[in-house]
Amino acid sequence: MAISCTPAINxxxxxxxxxxxxxxxxNERYFADHPLLLQLDRCSDSTQLKQIHARMLRIGLFxxxxxxxxxxxxxxxxxxxxxxxxxxxxxxxPRPNLYSWNALIRSYASSQEPVNALLIFIKMLHGxxxxxxxxxxxxxxxxxxxxSALSVGKGLHGMVLKSEFGSDLFVLNSxxxxxxxxxxxxxxxRVFMSMPKRDVVSWNSMIVGLAQGGYAEESLDLFxxxxxxxxxxxDVTMIGVLSACAKNLDLELGRSMHLYIRRNGIKExxxxxxxxxxxxxxxxxxxxxxxxxxxxGVKDIISWTTMLVGYTKVGDFSAARSLFDTMPxxxxxxxxxxxxxxxxxxxxxxxxxxxxxxQLRKEAKPDAVTLVCVLSACAxxxxxxxxxxxxxxxxxxxxxxxxxxTTALIDMYSxxxxxxxxxxxxxxxxxxxxxxxxxxxxxxxxxxxxxxxxGLFLKMQxxxxxxxxxxxxxxxxxxxxxxxxxxxxxxxxxxxxxxxxVPGVQHYACLVDxxxxxxxxxxxxxxxxxxxxxxGASVWGALLGACRLHGNIDxxxxxxxxxxxxxxxxxxxxxxxxxxxxxSGRWDKVSxxxxxxxxxxxxxxxxxxxxxxxxxxxEFLVGDNTHPLSKNIYVKLDEIATRLTSVGYVPxxxxxxxxxxxxxxxxxxxxxxxxxLAMAFGLISISPSQPIRIVKNLRICGDCHAAAxxxxxxxxxxxxxxxxxxxxxxxxxxxxxMDYW
DNA sequence: TTAGGGTTAG
Numbered sequence: 001m002a003i004s005c006t007p008a009i010n011x012x013x014x015x016x017x018x019x020x021x022x023x024x025x026x027n028e029r030y031f032a033d034h035p036l037l038l039q040l041d042r043c044s045d046s047t048q049l050k051q052i053h054a055r056m057l058r059i060g061l062f063x064x065x066x067x068x069x070x071x072x073x074x075x076x077x078x079x080x081x082x083x084x085x086x087x088x089x090x091x092x093x094p095r096p097n098l099y100s101w102n103a104l105i106r107s108y109a110s111s112q113e114p115v116n117a118l119l120i121f122i123k124m125l126h127g128x129x130x131x132x133x134x135x136x137x138x139x140x141x142x143x144x145x146x147x148s149a150l151s152v153g154k155g156l157h158g159m160v161l162k163s164e165f166g167s168d169l170f171v172l173n174s175x176x177x178x179x180x181x182x183x184x185x186x187x188x189x190r191v192f193m194s195m196p197k198r199d200v201v202s203w204n205s206m207i208v209g210l211a212q213g214g215y216a217e218e219s220l221d222l223f224x225x226x227x228x229x230x231x232x233x234x235d236v237t238m239i240g241v242l243s244a245c246a247k248n249l250d251l252e253l254g255r256s257m258h259l260y261i262r263r264n265g266i267k268e269x270x271x272x273x274x275x276x277x278x279x280x281x282x283x284x285x286x287x288x289x290x291x292x293x294x295x296x297g298v299k300d301i302i303s304w305t306t307m308l309v310g311y312t313k314v315g316d317f318s319a320a321r322s323l324f325d326t327m328p329x330x331x332x333x334x335x336x337x338x339x340x341x342x343x344x345x346x347x348x349x350x351x352x353x354x355x356x357x358x359q360l361r362k363e364a365k366p367d368a369v370t371l372v373c374v375l376s377a378c379a380x381x382x383x384x385x386x387x388x389x390x391x392x393x394x395x396x397x398x399x400x401x402x403x404x405x406t407t408a409l410i411d412m413y414s415x416x417x418x419x420x421x422x423x424x425x426x427x428x429x430x431x432x433x434x435x436x437x438x439x440x441x442x443x444x445x446x447x448x449x450x451x452x453x454x455g456l457f458l459k460m461q462x463x464x465x466x467x468x469x470x471x472x473x474x475x476x477x478x479x480x481x482x483x484x485x486x487x488x489x490x491x492x493x494x495x496x497x498x499x500x501x502v503p504g505v506q507h508y509a510c511l512v513d514x515x516x517x518x519x520x521x522x523x524x525x526x527x528x529x530x531x532x533x534x535x536g537a538s539v540w541g542a543l544l545g546a547c548r549l550h551g552n553i554d555x556x557x558x559x560x561x562x563x564x565x566x567x568x569x570x571x572x573x574x575x576x577x578x579x580x581x582x583x584s585g586r587w588d589k590v591s592x593x594x595x596x597x598x599x600x601x602x603x604x605x606x607x608x609x610x611x612x613x614x615x616x617x618x619e620f621l622v623g624d625n626t627h628p629l630s631k632n633i634y635v636k637l638d639e640i641a642t643r644l645t646s647v648g649y650v651p652x653x654x655x656x657x658x659x660x661x662x663x664x665x666x667x668x669x670x671x672x673x674x675x676x677l678a679m680a681f682g683l684i685s686i687s688p689s690q691p692i693r694i695v696k697n698l699r700i701c702g703d704c705h706a707a708a709x710x711x712x713x714x715x716x717x718x719x720x721x722x723x724x725x726x727x728x729x730x731x732x733x734x735x736x737x738m739d740y741w
Numbered sequence: 742t743t744a745g746g747g748t749t750a751g
Contacts (some may be wrong), residue, residue, distance in 0.1 A: 106742075135742050138742045138743050142742090142743075170743045174743050174744095177743070205743075205744050236744050239745045240744085243745090243746085269746095273746085274747070277747090278747070281747090302747045331747095333747060335748085340748060340749065341748095367748090372749040372750055375750085403750075407749095407751055408749080411750070411751065434751085435751050442751060468751095471751085
C-alpha cells in the first residue's frame with residue numbers, strides 16, 4: 001500500500017480555512033480533513049446538508065471518492081435526512097469506488113429495508129469491477145440477519161470462506177450474530193469456536209443471541225466461561241446476561257448481577273439501567289424496580305414504559321394508568337403496552353376505550369402492534385364491525401401484513417363468526433408461519449369444519465412449515481368438534497413419532513374429549529389411566545363433559561371428584577355433574593350438590609352474552625333488565641315464547657341447576673338466560689339481512705340451543721353464536737354443530 | 742465495520 005501526502009487542490013476557494021491536506025492511498029486521493037467535510041460532521045439539518053452537497057459539487061470535492069462517501073453516510077445517518085437522499089448522492093458519483101459502495105450498503109443495512117443492501121451488492125458485483133472487502137461483508141451479513149435470510153447468509157458465509165477474510169474478527173462476529181438471529185445456534189457456536197481470536201463482541205454476540213433465542217441457561221453458562229477465560233465483560237454483555245435472568249425468572253441471580261455490575265465497574269448507561277429495570281419487572285419485583293427507577297438520574301421513555309408494564313404485571317392497573325398519565329411523553333409503544341395489558345388481562349372493553357383515546361388525542365400513530373392488540377380485543381368481544389374497520393384501516397394505510405397481523409386478523413374473523421373472511425385473509429398472504437397456519441386450523445376447528453382443518457394441515461406440511469404443540473391442540477380440537485374419532489386417534493399417535501412433538505396435558509385432554517364425546521368413555525378412561533404425565537384438570541373436565549353428554553353417572557362422579565381435587569373452586573364441575581343428575585331425574589343429588597357448592601362458598605359463574613350492534617358491544621347477564629331497551633326486549637321474549645310453544649316446543653328443565661317446583665317458574669328461569677335476551681335484542685335491532693352474532697362466556701345451554709334452532713326457522717334469521725367452546729351457526733331450524741357439542 | 746433496553750399473534 002502506497003501512502004503519500006500532497007498539498008491540497010490549490011485553486012479551490014478555501015482562503016478562510018487552514019490548508020487542507022489530501023492523503024493518497026493506492027493512487028487515490030482523500031481529503032480527510034477538508035473544512036467542508038468537518039462541516040459535514042457537524043451538519044444538523046437537511047438544508048445545511050444540501051448546501052454542503054452543492055458546494056462540494058461546485059468546488060469539485062464531490063469527485064473525491066472519500067468525500068462523496070462521507071456525504072452518503074451523513075445523508076443516511078443524520079436524523080434530518082434520508083436513505084433516498086443518500087441514494088441520490090450515490091447516483092451522482094460517476095464511477096463509485098468500493099468505499100462508496102460500502103457506504104451505501106452500510107446505509108441500507110441499517111435502514112427500514114435492509115434487503116436493498118443485498119440488492120446494491122448484487123449491482124456492485126455485476127455493474128462494477130469492485131469486489132467485496134472485509135468491510136462489505138459485515139454490512140451484508142447484518143442485512144441478512146435483519147431479514148432472517150438464512151440461505152443468503154449461508155451463501156455469504158461461503159463467499160467469506162473462499163475469500164481472504166475467512167478469519168477476520170469483524171466478519172466472524174457478524175456471522176455469529178447472524179446465525180443467532182436465525183436461531184441456528186449450533187452454527188453460531190461452530191463459528192465462535194473456530195475463531196483464531198475472540199474479542200468481547202464475539203462473546204457478547206453468542207451470549208445475547210442465546211438469551212434472546214430462549215436458551216437462557218446456555219447463555220449464562222457462556223458468561224461464566226467468559227469470566228473463566230479472563231475476558232472482561234462490558235455493558236452489552238451484562239444486558240444479555242440480565243435478559244437471560246429475566247427469561248429464567250431468576251430474581252436472585254438477577255440481583256447478584258446487578259451487584260456484579262456495581263462492583264466490577266461496568267460502565268453505567270441508560271440502556272444498561274433499563275435492562276436491569278426490565279429484569280426486575282419480569283421477575284415480578286416492583287420494589288427493586290421502583291428503587292432503581294427512583295434513583296436513575298437519566299430516564300427515557302423506555303424506562304417509563306418498563307415501569308408501566310411492571311405495574312400491569314402485578315395487576316395494579318390504576319398505578320399503571322397514573323404512571324402513563326405522568327410520563328413526560330407517550331409514544332406508540334407506551335400506548336401499546338397499556339392497550340395490550342388491558343386486552344391480555346380480560347378487559348378487552350378497556351383496551352378498545354384506550355385505543356379510542358389514542359385516536360382522539362392523535363399524539364401517536366397506531367402501528368402494527370397496536371392493531372394486533374385491538375384485533376385481539378375485538379376477537380374476545382366478538383366485535384366484528386370494529387374488527388372489520390381495523391382491516392380496512394390496515395389496507396388504507398398500506399400497513400404491511402406481517403405474520404402477527406395476519407394471525408390476529410384470521411383469529412378475529414374466526415372468533416367473530418366470519419370464517420370465509422378469515423380464509424380470504426389466509427389466502428391473500430404469501431408469508432405464513434406456524435402461527436398463521438395454526439390460527440386458520442383453529443378457525444376451522446371452532447366452526448366444526450374438521451375435515452378442512454385436516455386438509456389444511458396436509459397443505460402446511462407441503463409448505464414445509466413445522467407444526468408445533470399448538471398446531472396439534474387445534475387439530476385435535478377440530479377432530480373433537482366434528483366427531484372425527486379415527487383421525488383424532490391417528491393424529492395423536494403420530495404427534496411424537498412423526499413430528500417430534502411430545503403430547504402435553506392439553507393434547508391428552510383433546511383425545512379424551514374426542515373419545516368421550518363419541519361415547520367411548522371406557523377407552524377415554526383407559527387413556528387417562530395410562531398417561532405418562534399426571535392428568536390435569538382439563539383432562540378430567542373433558543371426561544366429565546362427555547359423561548354429561550352420555551348421562552353416565554358413575555364415571556361422571558369419578559371425573560368430578562378428581563377435577564375438584566385439583567381445582568376445588570371449579571364451579572363448572574358442579575354444574576356439569578348437576579346436569580347429569582338432573583337428566584336422570586336425580587333431583588335429590590342436584591340439591592345436595594347445590595348445598596355443597598353453597599357451603600364451599602362457590603357460586604356458578606353468571607352467564608353473560610355479548611352482542612355488537614352498530615359498532616357498540618351490548619352485554620346481557622341472566623335476567624338482566626338494565627338495558628335501555630329492556631322493556632322492548634321482554635315484550636319480544638314473550639312473543640318468542642308464544643311462537644315457540646305454538647310449534648310444539650317444550651322447555652328442557654334438565655338444564656336448570658336446581659329443582660323449582662312450579663312449572664311456570666321453571667320455564668321463566670330458562671327464558672331469562674343471557675343468550676335468549678341477546679337473541680331477542682338482536683331480533684329487534686339488527687337488520688334482517690344481517691346475521692345475529694352473539695358471544696357467550698359459558699357453554700350454551702341445551703334449552704337455548706333448541707330454542708335458537710327454532711327461532712332461526714320461525715323468524716327466518718341466521719344466528720351465529722360463539723360459546724366458550726365452539727361456534728353454532730343456526731339457520732333454517734338446524735345448527736352447524738349437528739347437535740354434536 | 743461487528744454485539745445492547747420497553748409494546749404484538751395461535
